[in-house]
Amino acid sequence: xxxxxxxxxxxxxxxxxxxxxxxxxxxxxxxxxxxxxxxxxxxxxxxxxxxxxxxxxxxxxxxxxxxxxxxxxxxxxxxxxxxxxxxxxxxxxxxxxxxxxxxxxxxxxxxxxxxxxxxxxxxxxxxxxxxxxxxxxxxxxxxxxxxxxxxxxxxxxxxxxxxxxxxxxxxxxxxxxxxxxxxxxxxxxxxxxxxxxxxxxxxxxxxxxxxxxxxxxxxxxxxxxxxxxxxxxxxxxxxxxxxxxxxxxxxxxxxxxxxxxxxxxxxxxxxxxxxxxxxxxxxxxxxxxxxxxxxxxxxxxxxxxxxxxxxxxxxxxxxxxxxxxxxxxxxxxxxxxxxxxxxxxxxxxxxxxxxxxxxxxxxxxxxxxxxxxxxxxxxxxxxxxxxxxxxxxxxxxxxxxxxxxxxxxxxxxxxxxxxxxxxxxxxxxxxxxxxxxxxxxxxxxxxxxxxxxxxxxxxxxxxxxxxxxxxxxxxxxxxxxxxxxxxxxxxxxxxxx
Amino acid sequence: xxxxxxxxxxxxxxxxxxxxxxxxxxxxxxxxxxxxxxxxxxxxxxxxxxxxxxxxxxxxxxxxxxxxxxxxxxxxxxxxxxxxxxxxxxxxxxxxxxxxxxxxxxxxxxxxxxxxxxxxxxxxxxxxxxxxxxxxxxxxxxxxxxxxxxxxxxxxxxxxxxxxxxxxxxxxxxxxxxxxxxxxxxxxxxxxxxxxxxxxxxxxxxxxxxxxxxxxxxxxxxxxxxxxxxxxxxxxxxxxxxxxxxxxxxxxxxxxxxxxxxxxxxxxxxxxxxxxxxxxxxxxxxxxxxxxxxxxxxxxxxxxxxxxxxxxxxxxxxxxxxxx
Numbered sequence: 001x002x003x004x005x006x007x008x009x010x011x012x013x014x015x016x017x018x019x020x021x022x023x024x025x026x027x028x029x030x031x032x033x034x035x036x037x038x039x040x041x042x043x044x045x046x047x048x049x050x051x052x053x054x055x056x057x058x059x060x061x062x063x064x065x066x067x068x069x070x071x072x073x074x075x076x077x078x079x080x081x082x083x084x085x086x087x088x089x090x091x092x093x094x095x096x097x098x099x100x101x102x103x104x105x106x107x108x109x110x111x112x113x114x115x116x117x118x119x120x121x122x123x124x125x126x127x128x129x130x131x132x133x134x135x136x137x138x139x140x141x142x143x144x145x146x147x148x149x150x151x152x153x154x155x156x157x158x159x160x161x162x163x164x165x166x167x168x169x170x171x172x173x174x175x176x177x178x179x180x181x182x183x184x185x186x187x188x189x190x191x192x193x194x195x196x197x198x199x200x201x202x203x204x205x206x207x208x209x210x211x212x213x214x215x216x217x218x219x220x221x222x223x224x225x226x227x228x229x230x231x232x233x234x235x236x237x238x239x240x241x242x243x244x245x246x247x248x249x250x251x252x253x254x255x256x257x258x259x260x261x262x263x264x265x266x267x268x269x270x271x272x273x274x275x276x277x278x279x280x281x282x283x284x285x286x287x288x289x290x291x292x293x294x295x296x297x298x299x300x301x302x303x304x305x306x307x308x309x310x311x312x313x314x315x316x317x318x319x320x321x322x323x324x325x326x327x328x329x330x331x332x333x334x335x336x337x338x339x340x341x342x343x344x345x346x347x348x349x350x351x352x353x354x355x356x357x358x359x360x361x362x363x364x365x366x367x368x369x370x371x372x373x374x375x376x377x378x379x380x381x382x383x384x385x386x387x388x389x390x391x392x393x394x395x396x397x398x399x400x401x402x403x404x405x406x407x408x409x410x411x412x413x414x415x416x417x418x419x420x421x422x423x424x425x426x427x428x429x430x431x432x433x434x435x436x437x438x439x440x441x442x443x444x445x446x447x448x449x450x451x452x453x454x455x456x457x458x459x460x461x462x463x464x465x466x467x468x469x470x471x472x473x474x475x476x477x478x479x480x481x482x483x484x485x486x487x488x489x490x491x492x493x494x495x496x497x
Numbered sequence: 498x499x500x501x502x503x504x505x506x507x508x509x510x511x512x513x514x515x516x517x518x519x520x521x522x523x524x525x526x527x528x529x530x531x532x533x534x535x536x537x538x539x540x541x542x543x544x545x546x547x548x549x550x551x552x553x554x555x556x557x558x559x560x561x562x563x564x565x566x567x568x569x570x571x572x573x574x575x576x577x578x579x580x581x582x583x584x585x586x587x588x589x590x591x592x593x594x595x596x597x598x599x600x601x602x603x604x605x606x607x608x609x610x611x612x613x614x615x616x617x618x619x620x621x622x623x624x625x626x627x628x629x630x631x632x633x634x635x636x637x638x639x640x641x642x643x644x645x646x647x648x649x650x651x652x653x654x655x656x657x658x659x660x661x662x663x664x665x666x667x668x669x670x671x672x673x674x675x676x677x678x679x680x681x682x683x684x685x686x687x688x689x690x691x692x693x694x695x696x697x698x699x700x701x702x703x704x705x706x707x708x709x710x711x712x713x714x715x716x717x718x719x720x721x722x723x724x725x726x727x728x729x730x731x732x733x734x735x736x737x738x739x740x741x742x743x744x745x746x747x748x749x750x751x752x753x754x755x756x757x758x759x760x761x762x763x764x765x766x767x768x769x770x771x772x773x774x775x776x777x778x779x780x781x782x783x784x785x786x787x788x789x790x791x792x793x794x795x796x797x798x799x800x801x802x803x804x805x806x807x808x809x810x811x812x813x814x815x816x817x818x819x820x821x
Contacts, residue, residue, distance in 0.1 A: 072700055087698070089691035091501065091758040096684055101700045109679040135501055 002027045002062060002190045003079075003159055009056035010043050017043040019214040020057070025159060025190040030181065032193045032205035032222070036234055036287055036452065039211040041194055045161055048192075049081050050074040061158070080152030084164040087148040090137030095119035097136050098151050122150055126180050141266075142173030146180050153184060160184060161192040166200060167288065170266065178204055196288030197469050198227060198491070212236050227491040234286070235454070235487065256446050257316075257415060259298065262307035268293040270306055271472040273465070275415060275448065278441045282461030283450045284486045290470035291450045292334055295417045298448070299331040300324040325358065330408035332401070334419040334450070340404045343393030347385050347403055348374035350392045354407045377406035381436065398429025405436065416440070417448045422456060434460050454483040466490055503808050504752030504801065505764045511797075512771045519774065523781045529657025531777060533650075536663030539773040541566065541725040541737075543666040543766065546744040546751075547673035548717030550765045553748050554677065555710045556690040556757030557613035561602065561620035562718040563740035565595055567733070568628040569722020574636035574732030584642045592719045598624070599715020603708035617711075621741070628734035635733035638726060646727045662724045669717070673762040676713075686710055690757025747772055750797050754805060771797070 003025040010018040018040045025031055035041050046052040048059070050068030059066050061077060068074035071081070088097045095115050096103075104114035119132040126146055136144055145165055152160055162181070166174045181191060181204060193205055201208060202222060209219040210233040217233045256277040263270030268290045275281055283291045296302045298309075300318040309316040309327075316327045324331070333339040341350055351374050356365055365373075374388040381402040385395055392403055401421060408416055418437070422430045437447055437460055451457050457464055464481050466474040466489035474489035476482075519526045545562050552559045569591055576587045602620050606613050649661040677683040685706040688696040697703055726732055745755075751768030753760025775793050779785050 071698055075700075087695065089688050089695055089699070089758070091691040092684070092687055096687075097699075100684060100688070101681070103681060103684065105681075109675065110681065110684070112679070 001025070004060045005044075005048075005057065006060075007057045008044065008047060008054055008059070010040075010047055010052060011055045016214050018047070018054075021211065021214070021216045023209055023216070023219070025192065027158075027188045027190050028185055029206040030185055030191045030193050030204050032195065032201045032208045033211065034195075034201065034208060034230070034234055035211035039234075040214040041211055042163075043214075044211070045081070045163060045192070045194065048074070048161065049079060075152075075155050078156045078158030079161065080156030080159070081161040081163065082145065082148045082152050082165055084167045088136055088144060088151065090135065090144075092136060093133050094123075094130065094136050094139070094147055095132035098122055098132070098147060098154070100151075102155075122154060123147070126150055126183065140173065142169050142176050145169070145173075145177055149177075149180055149184075153189065157189070159190045159192070161194075163194045164196065164288070165193075166195060166197065174200065196286055198230060198286075199469060201230075202227070210234055228488070231286075231487055231491040256311060258310045260308050260310070262297055262304040262309065264293075264297055264302055264305045267302055267470070268297055269471040273298075273472075275446045276462075277414075277446055278444050279463065280437060280441050280447045280449060280461045282457035282464040282481075283448065283467060284454065284457055284464050285467035285490060287452070289467040289490075290472075291467055292419055293470065294467070294472075295331065295419050295448065295450055298324070299329055299417060301331075325354075325411070325413075328412075328414040330354075330411065330413035330416040332404045332408060332416070332418050332421060334423065341392050341400050344391055346389045347378065347383065347392050347395070348388040350403050351377055351406045351410060355410045358411060373410055377403075377410065381406055381409075382432065396429075398433070401429070401433065402436075405433070409440070413445065415446045415448070417450075419450045420452065421449065422451070422453065430456075454486050457481075457486065458483055501759050502761070504754075504805055505761050505767075507801075507804055508750060508752045508764050508767045508771070512767050512774070515771065515774055515778075519778050519781070523778075526777065526781060529653040529655035531657070533653060533657035533659050533663065535770060535773045535777060536666060537658070537660045537728070538776075539769050540660075540662040540666040541721045541728060542740065542743060542747065542772075543769045544669045544724060545718050545721040545740065546747045546765045546769055547669050547762060548714035549741070549744040550673065550748050550751070550753055550760065550762050551677060551683075551686055551710050552613075552714045553745070553753055553755060554690050554757055554760055555686045555706065556693075557606065557707070557710065558617060558745070559599075559602075559620075559711060559714045559718075560614065560617040560741050561598075561624055562714065562721070562744060563737045563742075564621045564624035564628065565598065565715065565718035566722040566725055566737040566740060567735070568624045568631075569595060569719050570726040570729070570732035570736060571628045571631045571636060571734050572732070573723065573726050574638050575631045577638055577640050578636060584640055588723050591723065592716055595719030595722070596712050596716040599718070600708050600712035602715070603711030604704075606711065607704045607707040613711075625734070631734070632732070633734060635731050637731045643727060643730060647730070662727055665720075665724060669720070670762060670766045673765075677762045682706065682709060687758055690759070692758075743772070746794055746798055750794075750801055752801070752805075 001024055005021065005023040007020040007022060008018050009016070009020055021040065021044060033041050033044065043052065047054045050070045050073050053069065066077050068077055068079065098119045099115055103110045104118060105111055116132055123130065123132065128143070128146060130139065130143065136147060149160065165177060169177065185191060195201055205222050207219065208222050208225060208230065210217040210230070212234065254277050255274050257275045259273040261270045261272065271294070283294060285291050293302070297304050298318065300320045300323055303319045309318050317323045318327065342353070348370055352365055352370050359365065371388065377383065378385065378388060383399050383402045383406065385399060392400055421433050434456065437449065441447055449457065449460055458481055461481060464476045464486060465472055466476065466486055468490060476485055476489070525531060545566065549559060549562065572591055573584070573587055576582060577584060598620065602616050605611060606616050646661060650658040653659050677686065685701045688699060688701045689703065689706050693703065725737065747768035748765050749755060750771055751760065751764030753764060772794055776790050779787055779789055
């Protein structure tokens with residue numbers, strides 16, 4: 001055994017991010033680490049690479065206990081990491097990146113000829129024959145990723161951690177990177193592979209460890225696993241436990257918006273989507289499956305490179321959020337604190353923000369009207385705040401979320417996108433938000449809800465689109481909307497929808 | 498070829514084209530006299546621009562250098578007037594002072610995580626104030642060693658003078674190129690400008706690199722002050738106001754990205770010479786106001802910023818297509 005982790009514990013204020021996790025790494029194996037958001041994958045990796053100091057547990061490497069306190073120290077111990085992004089410097093040449101800090105020198109100066117030769121020799125081991133004097137930034141992401149892997153292996157050489165290395169690669173590029181990883185496995189490296197793509201896990205990994213809520217759920221050879229059992233472990237529920245909620249088949253709503261062939265390379269495969277008036281469409285899928293990306297595409301944050309959006313009056317331009325707002329769209333993002341609220345502004349200011357932006361800053365909304373609007377929404381959505389002038393950052397998560405909703409409602413959109421609307425809010429507020437969504441749609445608004453909570457989707461959505469590996473793979477309507485059906489669609493193999 | 502190098506080629510091309518254009522009008526502009534003067538007149542600017550290039554490559558800015566040059570001139574002049582010291586030890590003391598001054602600014606920038614703009618702005622006022630404190634009036638330098646320095650030149654064929662300070666500037670550019678492209682420190686400077694978080698992951702000592710880069714800029718400002726005092730034969734606290742901005746302009750015209758991480762020291766030399774050429778042309782013409790220099794430099798700056806932006810967009814779309 002090369003590396004062994006025993007009862008690793010990491011505590012953050014309020015949560016146990018890791019709770020007695022065990023992990024064994026053998027030389028010459030690819031070990032996949034899986035889990036949903038907040039399961040503890042990143043924390044585990046950060047403890048391993050020295051970015052976090054652990055609060056308990058033992059890590060031994062080749063029999064000796066180790067305690068890395070920085071990335072550099074971990075590298076020195078033989079643990080190298082390649083992240084999804086920001087590994088290397090695009091403004092330096094390939095050779096400089098590869099040999100950074102270990103450049104061959106002659107008379108105190110960097111020997112650029114030897115530098116080039118050594119870099120070529122290193123990349124040659126990976127079957128890569130490229131001009132190492134060109135800037136790294138001029139090569140596609142896959143090449144950069146292989147250079148990053150080569151550098152990590154050169155420096156560390158025993159354990160290689162790949163943290164979602166394929167998240168922005170296309171199929172051909174993934175195959176390229178995988179060939180490199182297989183070569184390293186054959187050379188006896190131990191590789192930790194973190195990915196959200198189940199297909200890739202089954203293709204590459206030898207063993208799988210699943211984490212959930214900071215605990216290890218299971219650790220098993222991939223050969224003994226089925227997709228279904230893996231998804232069950234990740235989501236933490238067995239299929240038979242699921243009671244299918246009876247769902248009223250709503251009569252087909254008149255279509256409001258048609259999206260045809262919308263897609264963006266490396267973000268989401270082209271998809272078709274029709275949204276009816278007063279309909280709630282749910283987006284389901286594992287983390288990284290393309291849910292948020294779909295929303296960002298529709299709202300013009302990452303505009304589509306292909307496809308069209310139409311309503312009854314013709315084409316709609318969705319090239320940036322401004323045009324999307326002009327088209328009557330609204331978007332409450334997943335990360336409320338970062339993208340949704342302005343913490344230092346008052347509840348009132350946060351509520352009128354969108355409306356004011358739409359009016360143009362040269363025509364301020366009269367203060368009396370602002371107060372009235374804010375009071376109205378505070379009452380209507382039951383936002384719990386001592387008064388409307390309180391900085392919104394001091395409110396609880398649920399009330400912040402309601403204020404974000406109020407902001408969009410004040411602008412009276414026809415299509416509202418809610419990304420994880422109930423994340424991090426308490427149970428009571430949770431139910432209220434769901435009730436509110438129901439109210440809005442009865443008033444004719446169309447809503448797209450993204451959620452990791454299957455029960456929530458089942459409760460609120462008329463129709464659920466299931467995504468996997470950045471592709472819309474299934475659509476469930478009416479009575480077919482149920483947790484087990486969604487899970488099956490998430491886990492099902494291949495192109496079947 | 499790297500897209501990063503394109504602005505450099507553009508700079509060289511513009512310089513050569515401008516020179517050719519001026520040559521057709523005034524053939525004398527290619528004489529060794531004019532070339533010699535071009536180097537001598539811009540020596541102090543070129544030296545300080547080398548320091549500025551490294552600072553900008555690291556993703557920073559140094560606004561203090563113009564004031565440091567003025568301080569250096571006054572310091573030398575006052576020391577020579579009031580003490581019996583030979584200029585050489587005075588130069589040494591000055592260089593130690595300005596290097597430490599730069600290092601201190603770098604330390605603050607790194608340690609307090611303050612924007613370089615603010616810290617070096619404070620440094621600018623400090624250095625300018627210190628110069629006033631030493632002397633408000635212009636102080637002439639009469640030491641005989643200064644005559645030796647001004648008289649040290651090589652008479653090129655065609656009676657042009659390649660002066661000591663002109664040669665010094667060229668030497669400093671060579672030094673700058675070696676540091677930037679052939680040392681680990683230079684690689685660290687590029688890394689820092691390319692992205693702080695990534696640079697840290699790759700093992701760059703951020704604090705050391707930041708302190709060293711501003712120390713180097715301070716040293717170059719001191720050296721530039723010495724050269725300026727030789728050039729003008731005096732020290733004056735009101736001299737070289739705005740030189741830091743001229744140096745930044747030379748760096749940008751030389752093809753270095755203001756956001757850091759991309760550019761060449763050699764480009765800065767071409768940038769300095771381009772600006773000098775414009776001035777020389779105006780002198781030859783004789784009818785145009787010298788303010789035209791500023792206007793042309795402004796236009797050139799604008800053109801280069803647009804060029805860099807265009808190249809960035811171009812390389813990104815090409816990359817996107819390449820992977821498709």
